[in-house]
Structure formats: structure tokens, C-alpha cells
Amino acid sequence: MRDLWLGLPVMAQDSMILTALLVPVAVIAVVLLRRFAPYVMVRALLRRHLAINAVFVGLIAMSVAIGCGLIAQERGLRRASAQATDKFDLIVGAPGSEVTLLFSAVYLQPADIGLVDGEAFAEIAANPRVALAAPIAFGDSWPGHPAVGTVPELIAHLSPQLAQGHGFATYQQAVIGASVTLSLGDYIAPAHGVGQLAEQGAHGGHEIAIIGQMAPTGTPWDNAILMPIEGLWQVDGLGDGAGGVAAPLMGGPFDAAHFLGATAVLVIPTEPDATDSLRQQFTRDDMMAILPGAVSSQLHGLMGDIRGAVSLLTVVSQGLVAIAVLAGLTLLIRLFARQLALLHALGAPLRFVSAVIWSYAMGLVLLGSVIGLILSLGVTSALSSMIEIRTGLSMTADIGWAEIRLTAAFILAAAIAAVLPALFGLRGDIARRVRG
Template identity: 35%
Template sequence: MNPFPMVLADLRALRWTAPAIVLLVALAIGTGVAIAAQERALRRGSAAAADDFDLIIGAPGSQTQLLMSTVYVQPDALPLVDGRLLNTLFKDERVAQVAPIAFGDVSRGYPIVGTTAAFAGRWDRIKPSEGRLFAAEGEAVLGADVLYRMSDTITPSHGVAGLVAAPGQTDAEEDSHRHEGHGYTVVGRLPRLGSPWDRAILVPIESVWEIHGLGNGHASEETKGDSPFWKQGPAAGSSPAGAEERIGLPFDGKRVPGVPAIVVKPKSVAGAYQLRAQYRQGGTMAFFPAEVLVSLYGALGNIRDILVVASALNTVLILASVLLLLLAVAGLRRRRYAVLRAIGAPRSYVMLVVWLGQVTLMTLGCLLGLGLGALATQAVSGLVAQRTGLLLSPAIGLEELLPALGLALIGSLFALVPAALAYRQQVVAGLRG
């Protein structure tokens, strides 16, 4: 006998009870899926953002703080490392590329980062999507998400510790700390990188130094007087060959201002470890971003484990509730199953009808839970990207499918309990009930 018409009739008769069981199971699955998928997406996104930062050197202090400021553009008050170290690294045979990173100014909530044109183009790996890279003081290159336009003039403001304005918005605190008389002209825009640098404004580090009265690190500054940048910056589209000041490494001035961080691209793995060991002493700190990320991932993993355990306990409670509900539903349908037995249906048929109905509900709950988990992960990833600038690509993988399959298997075993009770039921007792 075909059991499926009877199963469908049972499910239709349950009305609100069947959707409630499906929803309970879906919530149990969706919570676990969202936690696992989001944590994995966050790891991948944060690791991808650090790919361009092989070795970071700074003054002794917190590696985590320096990493967050340098890689994830979360400016903070950091001690400065001697600027002369830039020339030392520039001449080091183990170093392929080196760039300073300086921050502290903002505009409309976007951090202004002083560096070199070579680093802005990530050493010839990135080409501007609009315009060109900066080639003189007073020029700026925008990240993909910065809402300024080409040829706009950007007036910087001194950042205030603890004050974080929403990107693209200005406030009274920022307006009160403007560097009047200074401005950057937008000459280019970078493509989307999927990192917090998409919200940064990149300028020559010489401009950052000069705004704060530190000179520009070049010998020409000692004889030329005030830089033209102090007045209005070069016009957009100006030719690099016409610029009077040279920017970038090496710095040949008598004094090279300090910087919060230095990014080094070593020529080899062996050279990277030698540089890391050398600059972990003598008043400097050096580390690979992966070192700090591993410890952060460890803490993130601990939090995830706690959430997973909580989710597992929640799942157990939901399964227990579902089992009780299934038993109650089977008890309410005793008369129907007794009638089936009375008209000639074998015990095994009744047991199969009960079991298939319950397994169908559990399976639908698991499938719905995977969908809810995927939607929740996408929503949370969007919020994280909005807050941090990280590009997250969450996906449902084997790690999420296995718990769902496991729960479906356990649910099918649980469904044997009411099915066995229906199998053992006496026809007369069922009819009387």
C-alpha cells in the first residue's frame, strides 16, 4: 500500500502544529549555520586584507594596536619610530620595497593616510580605476568608497582620539580641528580592494609631515622656504614632471620625521625572518600580521566555541520539545490509526505512515534552517562590512551541512518512538479512545 497519500492527509490535518515543528527545527539549524559561516567569512576577509602587509615595523608597544591601525585603518595614538629607519631599510639588500604609514588626520570621517605613491599602487600591483596616483605634495588618491570626486579639494582636520565619525559625514568636532590653509586635490581613485583601505584617502607622507610643521624629510625643504602645498596644492591633472618637490624614498633631509608604522616587503622568506629578528630589538618592534591574526583568531574561535555549545544546548532543548510534540500529535491521531488497522492495514503500514510524517517535518525544518542561516549570515556580513569596510563572502559549506544532516538523522531516530507506539497500539483501545 502506498503510504504517501496518508502522510499528506496527516500533515494537512495538523494545520498549525506542523509549521510549528518545522519552525522549531529551522531555528535550531539556522543559529548554528549562521555562527559557523560568519566566523569563517570573517577570518577569510580579515586575512585577505592583510595580504599586502608582509612585515610591519613600529615602536615598541601593542602589536594588536599597531596591526589594527596599519592594516585595518583604525587610527590610534601610537608612538613613532625614527624616520631615519626608512632610509636604512630602503638600502637594505634584503628589502624589495618599503613604505611609511602615517595617520591622524580625517576628512568627512574618512582617515587620511600618508604614505608613498608606490605603496598606494601596492608596488605596481594596483592600477587606479580613475585618474592617476599622486605625484606631488597636495595631491590625493581616494579609496573606492570615498565620496569625494575627481578634482575636489579636501581640507584635512586633525583627528581626535576616541572620536569616530561615520564615513562620508562631518561633525562639529571635525570642523573645529580643520587645518585651515591646507588642501589636497583629488587626482585619482583606486579600485575596490575589499578592505578598510577602500574608505581611506591616501596622500604623500611629506604633506602630512608639513601640515604638522615637521618639514618634508627632503633637503630641498631646507632651502625652498614654505612649500606651495601650504597654500593650495597642485592643480588636478598637473604633470608630475612639473612638480618642484620630489616625493618618496629616499629621504635626504637633515631631519626625517618619525612615523607610526613602516611596511616592508622582503625579497625572500629568509630575509623576512632575518629582518623580523633584527628589528625586534634596539627600540623597534617587528612582526608578521599573521602572527597577531592567529592569536585574534584563537580568541574568536573560543568565542565561537562558546556560541556553538550554547547553540547545541538550544538544539537539544528544541529536539526534546519536538519529540514531546510528536508524541502528543501521535496520541491525538490514535483513533485514525486504529480505524486503518480495523479496515485491514497492517501494523507496519501504520508505523511507516507515522514515521514518514515525522521525518518529513524534520527534513523540511533542516532545509528551512539552512536557508534561514544563509540569510542571517548575509545580513550580518553586510553589517560587518558597513562598520569595518571588510569584504566578506560567506558561503554555506560542508561544515554547515554536516550538522543539518546529523540533526535530520537524529530526528529520524526520534521519530521511531511515536512510530513504535503506534505499532504497538491495540485496535480496540484505539477505537474506544
């Protein structure tokens, strides 16, 4: 049975779960509403306390929006970070923290880490199973954007087609990421350091021309300014990596003795199968190799517990809201007690009175849920753009099956619970209840 279920396409599983959640709602509806037409009464109840009803719909909508928004956001974040590591098969850096290297090389977060020296780089580049070894050097910035020194091959790897302009041909040129708001032909003077520690003017005299822009990659690199690593060394007063020999070639090959160090080296193997053996090969005393995708999923795994706690909190708070809504509904039904007793006095069966209450409650719940789902799109896109601004990760906001399932489960719980007030609210002497 379990195998049969697991063998089904995901789409079929999702639709079956959704059906299983909504069928009981339909069954309750049919049992209560069969052969009745309670809609005139339901409209009357909805109109009677319009403001209170609106507050209820708002409350339900907010609870659904926050619950669904959190789930969608978490998924979006996982997807975006997977996308961010996608192009980085293998990263080699100085020995230290794997996470710091990941944050630094993939997420371009400033970190104080050691450098890969010329000999190590030459060895990596010479390995026959390495198709591309691209050095990456950090440390400089232009307000809000990290300036990254690298080689033209890395740009070709990240953005096979440039969105505009062309690659750098001299050390004083740079290519910008898709989100950098500079224009071709602009000149910038990068500062040493990043963020508040950046020393403006420390590189006085070195102006860099923007001559190209990458297509969007959906990674923090969209936010970067890429310049020749030799140019970065020059800006930092370290030389050009060619040992002063005239007119060095752009992007190497580098003379090991004059290679001035890289924060990390992106390695693309000749074939995918080679990745892991390269990682083992490059993990030793003087360097460390990481698979960004694996470190990233390890991190997500570590955070899985926190995620579990957050999900539990989401469900608990959703449950609390549901209880609050139902308690409120019971109070609302008290407000309608006289009308409901009157229906009873006029000969309406208990099932009809229950159908009126249930339809009324479900009207509020369904309206609130739909508004909540729409709002959750707004919540996620707002959170997404906040995260995007802070990390450069490209987040897409959408509503997935998990959110629809959560909403359907909420509707089911409400549909079951909305039968209860009908049972408890309609007891006692009718004449007394009619008098109110």
C-alpha cells in the same frame, strides 16, 4: 587507516562524511517504507494542522539557520582577516603591543602608538633585503574614513591597477579606497583625529583633491583616503619632510633629519625567505617588527577557546531545539492518535503506521532544514555586511561543507528520533484509541 583517510582529497573526505550521515536516513526510509505507499496519509496529516505544521517548519528552519549562520560567519571572518593581512608581509612600528600595531596598520583602527623616526626609517629603507619600505602615517580623517599618509609605492602595492584616475602628483591630492563614496574631482578637508575626537576645521585652508581610486582589495584599506605622507605632515603643520628644500621629490627618499615620523612601516622583502630574518633584525629596543599573518593567527588561536565554547553552545542549542521539536512531534502525534489507531483498526500493520508518522515528521524536518540553509545564507550576508560596515573587512557569505554536515547530522538525529514516537504512541487498546 588513519593515513589512508588523511591521504584522501578534502572533497572526497567531505563527501564521504556526508554520505555516512545520510545513508542511515536512507536505510530507515527503506526499512519503514518498503512496499508501502503512505503518501496519501502523509498529505492528509500535513493538511490537518497546517498552522501547527508551519510553526514547526519555521522552528526547525530558524534553528538550522542560526547554527549554520554562526559557523559560516566564523569561517568568513577568519578568511577575511587572512585576506586583510595578505598584502602586509612585515610591519615595523614603535615598540609596544603587537596586536595594537596590527589593528592600527592593517585594520586602520585608531590607536595611540609611538612613531618610527627618520633614522630608523632610513635604516629600514637602506637594508639590501628590503624591496619596499613604505611609511604609513595615521591620525587624520574625513567623516567615516581614515586619511592615511603614505607613498605612491604602497598604492601600487595594494592596487597595481587603479580603478579610475591616477596616483597623486602633488601634496594636495589623494587616492581613495574602493568603498569611499567620493568622486574624482571632489575636494575634502581632513580633520585632525579620528571619529568623535576629530577636530573639524583644525586644518583650515588645506583642501585635498581626489584624483584616483584603487580597485577593491577586500581589506579595511578600501575605506581609506590615501594621501602623500608629506601632505599629511603639511596638513598637520609639521613641514614636508624635505627640510624646507624646494620641490621635494614625491615619496622620498626622505632626509632622515626631516622625516617627521610614521605610525608604521610596511616592509616587502626582496624574497619571501627574508621575511623572518628581517623581522628578527627589526625587533630591538627602538622598534618592533611583526608578521601580521602570524599575529592574526595567534589571535585566532587565542580566540579558539571562545570559538570552541561558541560551537559547543551552538550544538547544545541545536540539540535543545531538536528535543523541543521531537517533544512537539510527540504531542502532534497525540493529535493524530485517533487517525493512527483507525489505520491500525483497518488492518494497517504497525510498520505502515510508523512509516506514516516518520514520513510526516521527516517532511517537516527536511522542509525546515532546506529553508534553514537558505535562511542561513541571508543571516550570514546580513551579519557580513554589518561586520563589513564596522571593520571594512570584505566578507563573503556562502554555505560550506561544515554547514551541510551540521544539517545532515540534524536530519539523521531527527530520522532516528522520529521512529520513537511511532513505537510509544501506538500501544494500548485499539478500540479505546479509535474512540479517542
